[in-house]
Amino acid sequence: MTANRTAPASRTAPPANSLAGALLAWYDRHARSLPWRVLPDDRANGEITDPYRVWLSEIMLQQTTVQAVKPYFEAFTQRWPDVRALAEADEEDVMKAWAGLGYYSRARNLKACAETVARDHDGVFPDTEAGLLALPGIGPYTAAAIAAIAFDRPAAVVDGNVERVISRLRAIETPLPAAKPEIRAATAELVPDDRPGDFAQATMDLGASLCSPKKPACALCPWIGACAAHKAGLAETLPKKAPKQAKPTRRGMAFVITRGDGAVLLRRRPPKGLLGGMSEPPVSAWGEDAAQNDLAQVPDALAGLGAAWRRATGDVRHTFTHFHLELAVWRAEIEGTPPAPDGHWWSAACDLDGEALPTVMRKALATGLRD
Structure with missing residues (x-):
């Protein structure tokens, strides 16, 4: 069985004239204090790194x-x-806790990973x-x-910050993303055998x-003397990036309906795909040529509610990784407290904050409910 936590790192003197040593000396003085991080002094005094916290933070920090x-x-x-507690959690509770953080496939994978570690690796x-x-x-x-961070393995850890540092240090002028293998190889050459986890965090x-x-x-940089881009006057021009492709704009309609007691009708998106497993008000299909004023797009499940729809003031705009989205929001109120259609539920106004609503759907609800 592997150890679940790393032993304290040594604070031995770094090798003379070593880039890694110079960076680690800088990190010992200037390391950021972060909730998931064990600082160098604390590690030297015996505090150990918890892989669960490292893993959780790294998943959350992806594109955030x-x-x-x-x-x-x-x-x-x-x-x-700990990972066992997360493995035993209800998936819906995990999705609700993740709501607003974005990239929701991360939350589903988070739960699946916790279950795998608990089941197949004894936690x-x-x-x-x-x-x-x-x-x-x-x-x-x-x-x-x-x-690297949890187990002090000599691994090359390259995020966006590291790409910038290494591309400047070595004056790598190949545009990203094509430069990624070259940057990774250059990073790997610098990773020390001593304190590779601190080195990774120091570079970040x-x-x-x-x-x-x-x-x-x-x-103020500990690598100024070795930085090829600084010597060439290129630092602010690197890393170079390939031109971004224009994102298409998709359109659709969101239907915000309340009943007599103020509850709002919600449903859950399919478990896989964009925003999978998250909650939403009923919406139409999204497309570049989708209609936004055609009430024939109202989902069939809502037909029995007898709602009189009116368009809310202001559309919702949201950007995903690969496209922009524009939602026309339609609003309706119905009397009484009829049951929800199959696959839907009524959420009391006081419970909306606790629903697994992604940011774009919170925008749609806010637009529909303010009219």
Whole structure:
């Protein structure tokens, strides 16, 4: 059985003239304090790194900012303090707790991964990249990050901040994403055998603080003397990025209906696909040529409610990874307290905050309910 937590890292003197050593010395003084991180001094004093917290933070941080993740991480770890607790949680509760964080397939994979670790690994995370890659929802980057940070494996951990740091350090002018293999190889050459987890976090911190996208603070950087881009005056131009393709715009209709007691009609999206398993008011199909004023698009399940629909003021606009979405919001009120159609439920107004509603659906409800 693999160890579930890493032993304290040593604080031995770094090798002379070593890039890794210079960065680790900088990190020892300037490491960011984050809820999921064990700081260098604390590790030296015996505090151990919990792979569960590292894994949870890395999943949450995918395409999401540190500031956005912090409250979600703290809420998750208070409610489900270890992987077994999360494995035993109700999936709907997990989706509700994730609501607003985006990229909802992460939440479904999070639950599946916790169940796999609890069932197949006796609640202990594998401590190698290969073992971690076999778990649901863990790709090459996340496996490397967990292996390095949680288990001090010498893995090359390359996120957006690291891409910027390394592309500047080595003056890699190949545009992203084509430059990714070159950047990863350059990172791997720098990873030290001693404290690889701290090195990974130090490189991220360097990119998040000094080596910023615009106006990097090169004078304060521990790698200024070795930075090829700084020497060539190219730092602010790197990394180069290939031109982005224009995103299409899809359109659709959202139907916000309330009954006499103020409850709002909701349904659950299919378990797979975009926003899978999340809650929503009934919506029409989305498409680039979809109608937004055609009440023939009202879902058949709502026909028996006898609603008189009117268009709400203002449309909802939201951007997903691959397309923009515009929703025309239609509003209706019905008298009494009829039962919900099959596959739907009435959610009391006071319960809406606790529903597993993604941001775009919260926007639609807010638009429909304010009229």
